[in-house]
Amino acid sequence: xxxxxxxxxxxxxxxxxxxxxxxxxxxxCADQVVLIxxxxxxxxxxxxxxxxxxxxxxxxxxxxxxxxxxTAEGIRAACAAExxxxxxxxxxxxxxxxxxxxxxxxxxxxxVLVNNAGGQFAxxxxxxxxxxxxxxxxxNLNGTWYMMQQAALRWRDAxxxxxxxxIVVNIHRGTLQTTHSAAARAGVVYLSKSVxxxxxxxxxxxxxxxxxxxxxxxxxxxxxxxxxxxxxxxPMRRAGDVWDVAEASVYLGSGAADFVxxxxxxxxxxxxxxxxxxxxxxxxxxxxxxGAGRFSEPGEE
Amino acid sequence: MSEPGTRPRWGLDDAELAAYPTVYRxxxLAGRVALIxxxxxxxxxxMAYLFARLGAQVMxxxxxxxxxxxTAAGIRAHLDRExxxxxxxxxxxxxxxxxIDETWSRxxxxxxxxxxxxxxxxxxxxxxxxxxxxxxxxxNLNGTWYMMQQAARHWRDAxxxxxxxxIVADIWRGxxGIAHTCAARAGVVFATRSLxxxxxxxxxxxxxxxxxxxxxxxxxxxxxxxxxxxxxxxxxxxxxxxxxxxxxAVYLATSSGKFITGECLTVDGGQQLWGEVWPHGRPxxxxxx
Numbered sequence: 193x194x195x196x197x198x199x200x201x202x203x204x205x206x207x208x209x210x211x212x213x214x215x216x217x218x219x220x221c222a223d224q225v226v227l228i229x230x231x232x233x234x235x236x237x238x239x240x241x242x243x244x245x246x247x248x249x250x251x252x253x254x255x256x257x258x259x260x261x262x263t264a265e266g267i268r269a270a271c272a273a274e275x276x277x278x279x280x281x282x283x284x285x286x287x288x289x290x291x292x293x294x295x296x297x298x299x300x301x302x303x304v305l306v307n308n309a310g311g312q313f314a315x316x317x318x319x320x321x322x323x324x325x326x327x328x329x330x331x332n333l334n335g336t337w338y339m340m341q342q343a344a345l346r347w348r349d350a351x352x353x354x355x356x357x358x359i360v361v362n363i364h365r366g367t368l369q370t371t372h373s374a375a376a377r378a379g380v381v382y383l384s385k386s387v388x389x390x391x392x393x394x395x396x397x398x399x400x401x402x403x404x405x406x407x408x409x410x411x412x413x414x415x416x417x418x419x420x421x422x423x424x425x426x427p428m429r430r431a432g433d434v435w436d437v438a439e440a441s442v443y444l445g446s447g448a449a450d451f452v453x454x455x456x457x458x459x460x461x462x463x464x465x466x467x468x469x470x471x472x473x474x475x476x477x478x479x480x481x482x483g484a485g486r487f488s489e490p491g492e493e
Numbered sequence: 494m495s496e497p498g499t500r501p502r503w504g505l506d507d508a509e510l511a512a513y514p515t516v517y518r519x520x521x522l523a524g525r526v527a528l529i530x531x532x533x534x535x536x537x538x539x540m541a542y543l544f545a546r547l548g549a550q551v552m553x554x555x556x557x558x559x560x561x562x563x564t565a566a567g568i569r570a571h572l573d574r575e576x577x578x579x580x581x582x583x584x585x586x587x588x589x590x591x592x593i594d595e596t597w598s599r600x601x602x603x604x605x606x607x608x609x610x611x612x613x614x615x616x617x618x619x620x621x622x623x624x625x626x627x628x629x630x631x632x633n634l635n636g637t638w639y640m641m642q643q644a645a646r647h648w649r650d651a652x653x654x655x656x657x658x659x660i661v662a663d664i665w666r667g668x669x670g671i672a673h674t675c676a677a678r679a680g681v682v683f684a685t686r687s688l689x690x691x692x693x694x695x696x697x698x699x700x701x702x703x704x705x706x707x708x709x710x711x712x713x714x715x716x717x718x719x720x721x722x723x724x725x726x727x728x729x730x731x732x733x734x735x736x737x738x739x740x741x742a743v744y745l746a747t748s749s750g751k752f753i754t755g756e757c758l759t760v761d762g763g764q765q766l767w768g769e770v771w772p773h774g775r776p777x778x779x780x781x782x
Contacts, residue, residue, distance in 0.1 A: 392728030427693030432752030
């Protein structure tokens with residue numbers, strides 16, 4: 193991946209994740225156990241690197257074993273930390289229960305759960321199949337819920353608290369051509385707000401991060417033509433990097449945020465105010481509205 | 494106000510602020526210049542301590558010189574660091590211009606503006622005087638705006654960007670008993686969202702922090718019987734501390750916040766979702782039968 197355009201699109205390479213400066217004190221997460229779903233690639237991989245570099249015991253899970261192994265190997269090389277990997281799908285409640293059992297057995301507990309796994313495909317909503325709709329809801333909403341509930345059950349039974357960070361997307365103005373994802377992520381946001389209250393007596397904090405356009409390998413799920421437009425979809429007119437989300441995850445999981453719960457933290461370059469992300473490419477209709485507000489001569493279209 | 498010593502102490506003292514563990518690396522703000530309004534007391538003092546500890550050059554302002562001096566003396570005593578201060582009111586646009594000028598000429602730049610200066614008094618809205626209403630709007634909304642505009646003009650003229658962090662309040666479900674401040678802070682939140690877009694080409698980031706109930710000496714302005722219940726106003730059933738807000742401000746102001754603008758980070762123990770704050774006391778109407 194040497195093409196500078198590729199880098200702008202697909203983000204930091206592993207060698208950079210290993211050395212990128214961080215605002216946090218070295219050793220901040222020593223003695224912490226952190227479980228990260230979707231830790232094999234993109235934002236999840238960056239979160240795994242940062243936590244491991246800060247001294248945490250990291251467990252990553254995901255559907256495919258090779259990317260998980262790649263992340264673990266890269267982290268071993270970067271900071272001599274051993275990452276535990278588990279190939280599984282969060283869609284299956286039994287596999288989620290097994291994963292949490294494994295974490296408890298291998299690490300003796302859990303401090304932070306980062307629900308980063310998820311995904312969607314770009315398609316006009318009218319064309320969604322029942323199967324496609326259900327797949328997105330199942331992964332992003334149901335899968336996240338199974339993880340949250342299993343972690344909370346174990347925390348309750350152990351008589352201790354913990355912190356959950358859910359990586360969602362910025363849904364406040366809807367999401368275009370990824371309606372299924374908007375519905376699922378909105379579900380996670382309001383689920384988080386509800387259990388932030390319900391689980392406060394258990395000492396469990398629950399927060400979300402809503403990233404805007406982030407340069408990451410996750411953008412490979414979209415056509416290059418569409419993905420190249422994503423970075424202009426905010427007032428900063430650039431994409432964020434995976435580190436922006438990784439540091440936000442550490443912040444919310446840390447003692448600095450021990451008075452933060454039920455919050456959605458937008459890390460989006462201001463996308464919640466301005467900019468459009470057309471996951472499948474901008475329809476001709478909306479091109480007619482582009483540039484509205486430029487002063488034009490009378491009669492000029 | 495009751496006799497000193499008859500009420501529980503609210504918040505961290507100076508020695509605790511100086512020693513409180515932080516998540517950030519110790520040189521994070523080295524070479525940075527930060528201006529913090531309301532730096533003489535409470536949250537502003539805590540932020541001055543943390544910013545100084547992380548290596549920043551700090552200027553604080555506030556209305557009372559002796560409070561500013563207290564902060565500066567404490568930072569000197571506990572951290573062996575010098576900070577600058579200027580007594581002024583943010584309500585006066587000319588005083589604001591002079592403050593930003595002084596900061597710039599003294600330190601040669603400005604990187605971070607924290608608008609923490611503000612305040613309110615609890616009262617049933619129906620009894621607000623015009624003067625009382627105007628005072629709260631003037632300090633919290635207009636004063637914050639003067640500071641933002643002056644800083645932004647300096648940044649534009651210097652051809653460089655900067656970062657603004659506005660400390661507002663947990664306005665999301667309204668604030669009965671302090672309706673004036675709710676209006677003023679909501680104004681700041683939405684000015685922030687507008688400016689985040691308008692000033693993005695200038696590379697100026699603008700964000701807010703909405704604290705819930707934070708234990709600081711500032712809580713003493715409320716009647717004791719009201720403040721006794723403040724800690725029950727969120728699902729965590731305890732108050733936050735000033736470092737919760739100071740660390741959030743650092744997060745937004747530095748490289749960790751470089752892709753964050755127009756955002757309001759609520760640091761409130763979940764109060765936006767559950768709990769009631771009645772700074773002027775809870776009317777009988779709302780009692781559960």
